[in-house]
Amino acid sequence: MIDLEICVDSVESAVAAESGGAQRVELCSALAEGGITPSAGLIRAVRSKVGIGVFVMIRPRGGDFLYSADELDVMRDDITRARDLGADGVVFGLLTADGIVDVERTAELVEHARPMQVTFHRAIDMTRDLGEALEAVIQTGARRVLTSGGAQSALLGMTRVADLVHAAQGRIAVMVCGNVRPDNVAQIAAATGATEFHAALRSAVPSPVTYRNPGLSMGDPGSDEYARYVVWPEDVTRLRQSIDAITVSTPQG
Numbered sequence: 177m178i179d180l181e182i183c184v185d186s187v188e189s190a191v192a193a194e195s196g197g198a199q200r201v202e203l204c205s206a207l208a209e210g211g212i213t214p215s216a217g218l219i220r221a222v223r224s225k226v227g228i229g230v231f232v233m234i235r236p237r238g239g240d241f242l243y244s245a246d247e248l249d250v251m252r253d254d255i256t257r258a259r260d261l262g263a264d265g266v267v268f269g270l271l272t273a274d275g276i277v278d279v280e281r282t283a284e285l286v287e288h289a290r291p292m293q294v295t296f297h298r299a300i301d302m303t304r305d306l307g308e309a310l311e312a313v314i315q316t317g318a319r320r321v322l323t324s325g326g327a328q329s330a331l332l333g334m335t336r337v338a339d340l341v342h343a344a345q346g347r348i349a350v351m352v353c354g355n356v357r358p359d360n361v362a363q364i365a366a367a368t369g370a371t372e373f374h375a376a377l378r379s380a381v382p383s384p385v386t387y388r389n390p391g392l393s394m395g396d397p398g399s400d401e402y403a404r405y406v407v408w409p410e411d412v413t414r415l416r417q418s419i420d421a422i423t424v425s426t427p428q429g
Contacts, residue, residue, distance in 0.1 A: 178365070178419045179372045181231070181351065182412055183207065185214070189378075189407035190222045190230075196412020200229030202267055202295075202374065207405070209238030210298075213254050216261060223262040231265035231295060232258040234285075241271040241299040248281060255289050265292045265319070269299025276303060277312035286317040293319040298353065301326045310340050314348050322374055324354030331360055334367040341369045358418040365422045375415060378405040 182193035183202045193201045203222055204211030211233045223230055236243070236250045243251065255266050266289050270278040277300070286294045296318040303309035306326050313321050323340060325333020330352050341350045351372035352364060361373060383402035394401055 178422060179351075180412075180416055180419055181229075181372070181374045182407060183211070183374065183376045183378075184222075184407055185211075186406065187218070187221045187225055190226050192407045192409040193412055194226045194228045195409040196407075197416035198228060198412055200231055200264065201226065202231045202233060203263075204233040204235075206238065207376070207378070208399075211235060212238060216257055219258060219261045219263060229264040230262070231267050231293070232263045233297075234258070234266045234268040235297075241269050241302065242273055243270060243281075248285075251285060252288055255285060255292075259289070259292055263292060265289075265295060267295040267297045267322070269297045271299055271302060274304070276305075277309050277316070279312050279315050282313075282318070283316040295319065295351070296321045298322050298324065306336055306340060307343060310343055310348070314344075318348065320349035320351050320372065322351045322353050324352070328354065330354035330356055330364050334364055337364075337370060338368040356415070358414045361415065361418050362422050365419075373415075373419065377407050377411045377415065379408055379411065380404070381406055 179199045181200045181202055182198045184190045184193055185204050185207050190201050203214050205214040206212045212235045213233055219232055234251050234254050236247045258266055268285060270282045272278050296313045300309050300313060300321055300323050323337060324330050325336030327333030337352055344350050349372055350370055351374050352368060352370045353374035356373050356375040381404045383404055385402055
């Protein structure tokens with residue numbers, strides 16, 4: 177079976193992911209920043225509402241993946257809290273200043289997270305050499321790695337993802353992300369041989385707020401103070417159906 181993970185930032189979207197046929201959710205907050213650690217309250221609420229896997233993003237801030245000692249302490253505490261709240265896994269990635277995987281500190285967090293699974297997230301796509309980075313992630317003991325092949329989308333990175341799947345040789349799962357949709361997932365699967373996919377599938381919904389202060393912005397200039405995004409069950413179902421129709425074979429090289 178090909179696994180489907182949906183990225184969510186709310187209870188509503190997590191429930192939709194399960195209803196649509198996903199095997200797990202990646203739970204984050206601040207998806208506009210690429211995702212940061214969600215609150216304990218959100219983790220608890222999602223865990224109480226869904227029976228599928230819940231993987232919690234462990235990222236103390238937006239920006240790069242070079243963390244200070246204080247930030248590493250925060251990540252340890254957040255991992256502990258996620259485990260205590262019933263998470264099945266955690267998602268994180270640590271790099272050095274020169275763009276390689278920080279094996280020592282990542283391995284420390286992987287060990288701290290046990291018995292939860294660990295996904296090394298798209299920080300790998302920011303490294304200088306994907307092949308070397310994959311071997312480094314394997315050394316850390318992480319269970320899977322999330323990647324678009326270092327490209328903006330999975331379609332653009334298919335060749336490099338295929339190389340990673342081949343190099344992994346079953347030592348680590350390679351989960352594909354980057355605008356994975358019902359109309360392209362079969363092509364991506366055929367080209368890469370991947371058996372795990374990750375998608376956001378968020379749709380904008382109108383805010384019910386009728387009064388708005390036009391003279392105040394709570395966020396960065398130009399940001400929409402009233403933007404809301406949700407995952408709809410039917411969108412997950414369409415992607416799940418497209419995945420279920422796939423027969424994956426090893427890509428020819």
